[in-house]
Amino acid sequence: MVDLPSVPAADVPARAVVLDVREDDEWAAGHIDGALHIPMGQVPQRVGELPADAELHVVCRAGGRSARVVAWLQENGFEAVNVTGGMGAWADAGRPLVADDDRVPGVL
Template sequence: MSESESVSIESIADNSTVLDVREDYEWEAGHIDGAVHIPMEQIPARLDELDPDTDLHVICRTGGRSQRVTQWLVANGYSAVNVNGGMGAWLEAGRPMVSDTNQPPTVL
């Protein structure tokens, strides 16, 4: 697979489309409000939920899964970039998050 582009947390605008590829339990603990959630292993089966003409910012916990998904999406004709540092970097940067657990959002 070819190398894919990576971007910093700071380069993600509020109106960017973020694709979160973490597992359900990770998403529920804390995620970016408005992000699209498709766990990594479900991407091939749910590809029709993504717009190939939209610039996708792919994120996971630290960047490993999102890097693989970004490479796969680009190889399949999608516009996608990996988010450096993942949700850990998002949390450290103090960017807003929400959770589905009635607890303060966190990154697992």
């Protein structure tokens, strides 16, 4: 397997373009404010929604799905990096989360 570019969740720049590839229920429970949300299975059909001129920081719950999406994006001409440890590592690092409703945001 080819080594994919990656960055620890704690080191994702504040103004990074984040692509969250988790499912809708995971996103609703808690996500990074300002992130783009496209579930992994929809990325090929919705690739036109992604900025072609920005480095994408791709995140899922733990890093597996996002690694697969990073590989696919790179094969299709995008600059993308995997967020190591995913949303679990993001939350563990004390980085902020928001939820889609009044609940306390968390990671499913």
